[in-house]
Amino acid sequence: MIFRLCMSQLNIAVIIKLEPDFSEGNVSYNPDGTLNRAETKNTLGPHSGIAAHAAFFGRVMYDAKVSIGTMGPPIADLALQQAQQISDAEELHLYSDRLFAGADTLGTAEVLRVGIGKMQGKMDIVFSGHRASDGETGQTGPQTAWKLGFTFLGNVISYSVDLKTRTIRAKRLISLQGTNVIEEIEAPLPVFISIDPTYKSSYNTISQRLAFQKYQKEATQRAGNYKNYFKVFNAKELGVDETLVGLPGSPTIVYKVERVPKATATRSAKVIEGSDPEQIRKVVAKMKEALSAMVIK
Amino acid sequence: MEEKYRHLYVVIEHEDGELLSVSLEMIGEARRLIDNFNIKYSLNEKVVAVILGSSIKDLSKQLIEYGADTVIYADNPELKDVRNTIYTKVIGQIAQDTKSLGEIEPEYANDVKRPRYMFFAADSIGRHLSSTVLAELESGLASDINKLVIEDIEMSHQQKTGGTKEMYAKTLEMYRPDFSGFLWTTILCLDNRNPAFKRDYHPQSCSIIPGVFEPLKPDSSRKGKIIEFIPVIDPQDLKVKILSRQIIKSEVDFDSPRTIVSFGRGIKDDPEKNIKLIENLAKQLNAEVGVTLPMSKKPYSINQTMDSKYMIPARVIGTSGHKTSAMLYVAAGVSGAMQHIWGMKDSGFVVAINPDEDAPIKNECDIFIKGRMEDVIPLLLEEIKKQIQIGEK
Numbered sequence: 001m002i003f004r005l006c007m008s009q010l011n012i013a014v015i016i017k018l019e020p021d022f023s024e025g026n027v028s029y030n031p032d033g034t035l036n037r038a039e040t041k042n043t044l045g046p047h048s049g050i051a052a053h054a055a056f057f058g059r060v061m062y063d064a065k066v067s068i069g070t071m072g073p074p075i076a077d078l079a080l081q082q083a084q085q086i087s088d089a090e091e092l093h094l095y096s097d098r099l100f101a102g103a104d105t106l107g108t109a110e111v112l113r114v115g116i117g118k119m120q121g122k123m124d125i126v127f128s129g130h131r132a133s134d135g136e137t138g139q140t141g142p143q144t145a146w147k148l149g150f151t152f153l154g155n156v157i158s159y160s161v162d163l164k165t166r167t168i169r170a171k172r173l174i175s176l177q178g179t180n181v182i183e184e185i186e187a188p189l190p191v192f193i194s195i196d197p198t199y200k201s202s203y204n205t206i207s208q209r210l211a212f213q214k215y216q217k218e219a220t221q222r223a224g225n226y227k228n229y230f231k232v233f234n235a236k237e238l239g240v241d242e243t244l245v246g247l248p249g250s251p252t253i254v255y256k257v258e259r260v261p262k263a264t265a266t267r268s269a270k271v272i273e274g275s276d277p278e279q280i281r282k283v284v285a286k287m288k289e290a291l292s293a294m295v296i297k
Numbered sequence: 298m299e300e301k302y303r304h305l306y307v308v309i310e311h312e313d314g315e316l317l318s319v320s321l322e323m324i325g326e327a328r329r330l331i332d333n334f335n336i337k338y339s340l341n342e343k344v345v346a347v348i349l350g351s352s353i354k355d356l357s358k359q360l361i362e363y364g365a366d367t368v369i370y371a372d373n374p375e376l377k378d379v380r381n382t383i384y385t386k387v388i389g390q391i392a393q394d395t396k397s398l399g400e401i402e403p404e405y406a407n408d409v410k411r412p413r414y415m416f417f418a419a420d421s422i423g424r425h426l427s428s429t430v431l432a433e434l435e436s437g438l439a440s441d442i443n444k445l446v447i448e449d450i451e452m453s454h455q456q457k458t459g460g461t462k463e464m465y466a467k468t469l470e471m472y473r474p475d476f477s478g479f480l481w482t483t484i485l486c487l488d489n490r491n492p493a494f495k496r497d498y499h500p501q502s503c504s505i506i507p508g509v510f511e512p513l514k515p516d517s518s519r520k521g522k523i524i525e526f527i528p529v530i531d532p533q534d535l536k537v538k539i540l541s542r543q544i545i546k547s548e549v550d551f552d553s554p555r556t557i558v559s560f561g562r563g564i565k566d567d568p569e570k571n572i573k574l575i576e577n578l579a580k581q582l583n584a585e586v587g588v589t590l591p592m593s594k595k596p597y598s599i600n601q602t603m604d605s606k607y608m609i610p611a612r613v614i615g616t617s618g619h620k621t622s623a624m625l626y627v628a629a630g631v632s633g634a635m636q637h638i639w640g641m642k643d644s645g646f647v648v649a650i651n652p653d654e655d656a657p658i659k660n661e662c663d664i665f666i667k668g669r670m671e672d673v674i675p676l677l678l679e680e681i682k683k684q685i686q687i688g689e690k
Contacts, residue, residue, distance in 0.1 A: 022594040024565060034479050046595060102456075106432065133594050136476055136617070137440040142381070142428035151536055152381045154425040169540070174421040176312055183378075184540040194425070197610050243494040247456040251437025251498035255450075255483040260474065260635045265660035266642060274650065274668020277676055283648060283664055284680040287582075290625045290646030291555060291685070 010064040010161060011121040014055045014087060015112050015128045015144065016048035018072050018079035022133060034259075035134075042075065044082035047129025050195050052086035054127050054159070056219075057201040059088050060211045062161055067091035067119040071100055071111045074232075081226040088219035090229055091120060097235040099246045107249035109143035114238045116148060124189040125161075125168065126150060130197050138194070145192030153185065155196040161189070173198060302413040302499040303398070303405050304367075305331055308388060308426065309348040309360065310379075310418050316356055319418040320346075321363045321512035323505050326445065327416060328364035328513060334447050338467065342413070343367050343401050347391055349384060351377035354523075361521035364513045367401045368521065371528045379422050380537045381429055387528040388426070389433040392500065397524050412500040414469050419504035427504045437486030439503040443616060443639075444472035450485070459491035469501045474616055476590055478634025508620045509639070549611045550585055556625040559587035559614050559641070563630015563651060563670055568597040572607060574674040575629060581681045582625070587614040589637050615640035629670045633658030650674070 020035060021027060021043040028039035044052075058064035066089040070076050073096060080092040095115045103111070116123055126148070128141030145152035159170040166189045173196050174181040203212045222229060235242060243249060272279040305327050309320040327344040335342060343366035348356060350372065357368040371387050391397065392412055399406030411434070417427035419441045431438040447469055453462045471484045486501035551557065558579040564571035579586045586607060593610045614621060615636040626644035630651065631637060638661050641647065649662040650673045659665045666673050 022591065022596050023598070024568075024596045027596060034475075104437065105428070106435070106437065109432065134476065138424055139428040139438060139440055142425045143432040146385065146429040146432035152425065152429060153537075154381070155421055176310070176317055176420055176422070179312065180545050181312075182543045182545055184542075185537050186540055187537045243496075248489065248491075248494045251435075252439060252484050252486045253454065253457065255470065255485045257480055257482050260479055260481045267647065267661055267663050269649070269659050269662045269665040271654065271659070271665045271667055274666045274673035274676070277680075280666075280673070280676045281680050281684075283666060284677065284684050286664060287625055287627075287646065287648060287681075288685050291582075 009121070010058060010062045010125070010163065011119075011123050012055045012058045012064045012066045013116050013119055013123045013126040014048075014051050014066065014068045014083060014089070015116070015126065015141070016051065016068055016070045016079055016083045017045045017129070017132050018042050018070065018076040019045035019048075019133050042078065044079040045129060045132055047131055047133070047195070047197065048079065048083060049086060049129075050197065050199050051127040051129045052083040053201055054156075054193070054195045054199055055087040055089070056215070058125065058161070059215050060203060060208060062163060065090060065121060067093065067123075069093040069095065069112060069115045069119065071095040071103075071108055071115070077226070077230060080230065081223050084226055084229065085219055085223035088215045088222060090222065092226060092230040093119065094230070094232045095238060096232055099235045099242060102247045102250065103245060104250035104252045105137055105139035105143050106251060107245050107247070108140050109147050110244045110249055111238070111240060112140070112144045113147040114240050115233065116144070118233065118238065122190075124166075126190070126192045128192070128194045130155075130194055141192070141194040148192060150190050150192040151187050152192050152194075153187065154194045156193045157182075157196045157199050159193065172196070299408045300405070301408060301410040301497075303409045304343045304345050304401055304412050305414040305416065306345045306347050306392065306412040306500065307365070307416045308418075308423065308430075309346050309356075310420070310422055311348070311350060311353065311356060314356075316359060317418065317420075317507075318512065319420060319505070319507035322507065322510040323416045323418065324360060324364045325512040326505070326510040330445060330447060334467070341402055341404060345369060345401055345412070347388060349376045349387055357523045359515070361519050361523070362515040362517055364519070366521050367524060369397050369524045369526050371526045373528060373530065375530055375535055376528070378539050378542070379426070380535070380539070381425060382537065383530065383534045384426055385429040385433055386531070386534050388430045390528055391526050392430070392434055394526065397526055400522065400524055413467070415500040415502040417502070417504040419506050423504050427502060431502050434500065436498045436500055436502060439471040439473060439484035439486070441473050441506050441616070442471045442503040443474060443506050443509045444481075445503070446470040446472075454487075456491060457487050457489055459493060463490050469503070471503045474636050476617070476636075478590065478615065478636025506616050509616070551587065551614070551619045551621050551623075554583065554585040555623060556582045556584035556627070557587050557614070557621055557623040557641075557644070558582065558584045558627045558629065559589065559631060560592065560629045560670075561589035561631035561637070562591060562596075563632075565597070566669075567671065569599050569603060571630070571670055572599070572603050574670060577678055578627065578629075578674055578681075581678060582627070582685070584625075584627070586612060587619070587621070588612045589631055589634070590615055590617050593618075613640075628658055628662065629674065631658055632656045633661055
């Protein structure tokens with residue numbers, strides 16, 4: 001029993017991001033098709049949500065302790081609460097300081113590295129989402145992994161942990177031009193996982209489903225009182241090197257943002273009225289020709 | 298003049314003994330950039346292909362034929378499969394190896410410390426590898442780039458220059474389309490010249506979207522240097538064991554179907570009903586269904602089956618997804634952001650359905666059916682049933 005207690009502990013961290021909510025009704029676009037950030041609501045990023053689901057899988061299967069961290073403005077506590085509801089986390093960290101503003105991925109990764117070090121217990125697995133919906137770089141996860149010195153596993157679609165040997169088995173989905181490869185790997189803990197968008201947890205046995213229900217209930221209770229689990233750290237409290245975070249710690253800057261110039265027309269469209277059945281008949285005839293590769297434009 | 302940073306390094310990807318086309322595309326673009334660069338600055342810097350693997354020496358010759366001046370290869374059984382840790386370490390070693398840097402162009406051998414620029418592929422391997430390599434090298438990285446320019450930039454930046462005007466010569470302007478496809482963001486990787494926190498950030502690096510740039514025609518008469526790099530391999534970096542690798546067929550197939558029907562935000566008035574219409578249309582045309590990037594962000598609350606079948610990244614046509622050259626491409630409710638256009642413009646015959654005649658898709662289609670999809674698709678379906686008979690998939 002003592003042996004089991006010592007060996008069964010698994011510490012999981014998730015790094016998440018507050019992002020624009022792209023769902024209809026919450027997202028707002030400018031007339032020119034660009035995102036209207038001021039009018040768009042914020043929410044837990046969808047890929048962050050998947051990372052939280054992957055962490056919850058560890059909670060259910062291995063009784064893991066889950067901690068969540070994010071760098072962002074004070075309103076990012078919303079994303080932490082949402083991620084707690086998914087993952088049943090018992091520790092929520094917000095790294096927030098004006099010094100962190102304007103950071104690129106390297107400057108962000110430095111904050112997250114230090115923040116993860118402040119979490120309770122030594123982390124065995126850190127999860128991040130595949131990429132943010134707004135920035136879309138997907139760099140922060142692997143860069144945090146590298147700074148932590150953790151083995152990085154990208155595009156993970158499923159995983160299992162052997163608590164006895166402290167190893168993880170994972171499947172990764174690698175898409176190259178025209179080819180998809182599923183790679184199964186084994187690695188000793190600790191690891192850093194960026195979770196693939198196609199990841200799905202599966203709970204197959206009755207005891208797993210019971211544990212799932214139990215922890216889900218607990219998650220709802222915890223998220224209802226999320227402030228009890230919530231802690232904010234500024235730069236000083238984290239003890240970060242101020243030259244490695246925010247703007248000074250960011251090699252890259254955004255130099256300019258411009259509208260993509262309107263492409264010169266590559267085709268000359270024939271415009272037809274969609275309500276005219278005779279016109280539609282002609283369109284379909286053209287489509288038919290195209291499919292027999294005999295179309296004359 | 299003393300310069301610590303020289304040359305453009307391109308990190309090559311290959312699978313099963315063959316170079317991935319994105320590798321050749323990157324070499325092609327690197328060649329064009331460096332040729333202009335050398336003329337503009339009267340220099341003699343090189344395009345350097347970096348390739349890691351096991352028994353890969355033969356690929357080096359091909360890289361020269363496609364435009365590289367120099368190939369640095371690391372050939373070791375431990376490098377057979379791409380494993381992030383060891384690959385990052387070895388690429389990091391190569392980027393800081395002054396011996397091979399000196400061999401590339403002896404004229405610069407005394408000063409050169411690191412590459413000036415570095416390219417990676419923006420695919421499942423290169424995206425992560427570029428991130429960890431640049432964390433290892435502690436320099437800057439821009440991802441998913443589709444345009445590159447080298448310029449001298451004079452600028453004053455509160456943090457980078459401490460507010461004074463500085464000239465950043467030979468700066469790589471890295472253009473990336475944003476998620477909407479309507480905005481282009483230019484990213485620069487600049488040394489901190491601010492006296493408060495001076496730091497060099499080189500190489501200036503980026504990952505490049507596959508399919509954007511044209512490879513050069515291979516020329517077997519091209520000459521180049523091939524340099525072997527013997528990596529230092531620490532057993533600590535070999536902890537990941539690859540148990541199996543299996544090539545799978547994607548559940549979404551954009552390569553074989555002759556027709557693709559795609560949809561965008563135009564479904565918004567009644568997403569479920571409109572997706573049903575699209576589904577029907579695709580079925581009648583034996584087509585695969587594609588979506589625009591915003592759809593993969595699940596903007597509508599629709600039933601779970603439809604949501605997980607269609608609103609997924611695997612169906613995205615565009616720079617963040619697939620490129621198609623379907624014989625027939627039907628774009629329903631797609632506005633035509635650059636992102637998306639890039640993915641479909643090589644299609645044979647393009648039909649767009651859109652109520653807005655000012656939508657950019659109009660310039661990219663052969664027939665523009667003006668109207669809402671909920672009105673147009675039923676008419677199309679009726680006609681298709683009469684005119685086109687295609688066997689079931």
